[in-house]
Amino acid sequence: QQQVKQSPQSLIVQKGGISIINCAYENTAFDYFPWYQQFPGKGPALLIAIRPDVSEKKEGRFTISFNKSAKQFSLHIMDSQPGDSATYFCAASEGRAGGTSYGKLTFGQGTILTVHP
Amino acid sequence: GAGVSQSPRYKVAKRGQDVALRCDPISGHVSLFWYQQALGQGPEFLTYFQNEAQLDKSGLPSDRFFAERPEGSVSTLKIQRTQQEDSAVYLCASSLERGYSYEQYFGPGTRLTVT
Numbered sequence: 001q002q003q004v005k006q007s008p009q010s011l012i013v014q015k016g017g018i019s020i021i022n023c024a025y026e027n028t029a030f031d032y033f034p035w036y037q038q039f040p041g042k043g044p045a046l047l048i049a050i051r052p053d054v055s056e057k058k059e060g061r062f063t064i065s066f067n068k069s070a071k072q073f074s075l076h077i078m079d080s081q082p083g084d085s086a087t088y089f090c091a092a093s094e095g096r097a098g099g100t101s102y103g104k105l106t107f108g109q110g111t112i113l114t115v116h117p
Numbered sequence: 118g119a120g121v122s123q124s125p126r127y128k129v130a131k132r133g134q135d136v137a138l139r140c141d142p143i144s145g146h147v148s149l150f151w152y153q154q155a156l157g158q159g160p161e162f163l164t165y166f167q168n169e170a171q172l173d174k175s176g177l178p179s180d181r182f183f184a185e186r187p188e189g190s191v192s193t194l195k196i197q198r199t200q201q202e203d204s205a206v207y208l209c210a211s212s213l214e215r216g217y218s219y220e221q222y223f224g225p226g227t228r229l230t231v232t
Contacts, residue, residue: 006159041225043210043223089160103148103221104162107160108159109158109159
């Protein structure tokens with residue numbers, strides 16, 4: 001069962017452009033939504049994360065937009081640079097009251113981003 | 118400081134062989150996760166340890182997969198009688214404490230190829 005669906009599979013943008021990657025989830029118990037960046041031969045690294053009590057979070061050139069009613073969230077990369085070329089994964093984790101969640105992540109399928117100079 | 122390390126980085130096994138994959142988490146990290154990443158896919162959860170206790174093994178695909186963390190630090194993922202469908206990158210991640218708000222730091226992974 002695919003609990004987090006990510007699109008597009010691949011994305012090509014020009015340097016300076018905006019990259020947008022979208023994710024949709026099904027499990028309403030998900031309460032934490034991180035984005036990871038992965039370079040070839042490396043493990044994923046946390047880029048930015050959001051909780052559903054806010055609709056947007058911005059860190060530098062990276063912004064997460066979150067729509068709780070639609071169960072969708074997206075990553076926007078402003079002023080995309082060739083060094084941003086990597087695979088991006090959205091993910092989600094359940095947060096339960098009482099602190100019983102331990103942080104198991106459910107990942108999307110990934111988006112291969114290529115930024116041309 | 119040192120991050121999460123995994124060894125070996127690459128492993129080729131003949132079908133039917135047993136393999137052992139090692140994870141050295143960041144020192145002092147309580148939580149340790151194993152994920153399996155098939156080619157072109159996102160990582161999928163395998164199992165979770167809090168210190169030496171294996172609290173969740175719901176993602177292990179079969180009883181051929183076994184993981185341990187006997188002293189609450191280094192962890193080993195063992196796969197018995199490997200099959201071709203076991204070919205994947207096996208990722209280990211650790212986090213400081215238990216809880217979804219704690220960042221998971223991933224190792225570089227072990228790429229397992231079963232021939």
